[in-house]
Amino acid sequence: MRTLTRLALTSLAVFTLAGCGDRPDATGQENSTAEAQAGASKLTLAATLKAGGAHAGLAKVMNNSGLMGALEGVGPYTLFAPADDALKGAGGADFTDAAMKAEGAALLRAHIVPGALTRADIIGAVDRSGSKGAQMRTMGGSLLTFTRSGNDLIATASDGASARLTGQEVLASNGMLQPLDGLLARPSAAPN
Template structure:
């Protein structure tokens, strides 16, 4: 299938995930409430979160702050400082701008996906997992491991959704405990 057709399918995948939100209350075991949207943008939410300082530096170096301030919506699977480790520092500087942008595109999907949306889609799939394309044209697979949601990239890199999601004016920040690209 051509990349053009795959990108044309991306909004449909987002809509199918978002349309599943009503079943999330049962899947989460709590009240299933999605945080109230903030008037902040993705860039501001990442900048305000102390455990995402390294990611904020990568965003700035990549020159993508304006994109994350823009219209959206996008969902950013945001690696925490510990997950990025020295990779974040290695991506500093003008010479690493393209690599910074590539790393970020592998962590961003079109649409605003809350955990409730993701959990409901996994449940609808019969627990077998659901997939969505990233802005780098990679494929992320979402599945459950006990109560945790695991995200697996096509290259085998994995992370778990952690921390508190931030629903903002132009998308959702989903903190993760790993980088969704294997070091190569």
């Protein structure tokens, strides 16, 4: 019953945000889900991460955690991708270490939501929700709240961890990669 409730809430969050296209993005430019889909990459989210760039460390964590296969699948998913600098500063934890496999998987599930959500989708939902912010349930079961601070779009986890959406979003064949400047979960202490 709990799984059914979680699935229903997740679906509701996706459907709530799915119709949010054709809204100005954080830079004030028009962007819609249909326009974004027209420029979709042929790469999956997993292949996009493996291609390197600012998320090469995240690809290693994803591979170590065993979640790379999920991001090679059909999806769609939105991966709120912390930059490598945020992963390196995660309390000294090395999520690429085999001993941190479970912690890495939990951390990553806290950054993945079902559905392919553009910034325009998220901004539209935030604008409609008012001061309380738009909420989404992650694959890990935690709740993310999205708010605006000036032109910035801020994601805050239920444990208080927050990050700003930054950089260029990437539409993959099976979802959307949304870069972040921090982590949306407070990592547990690194093992000794």
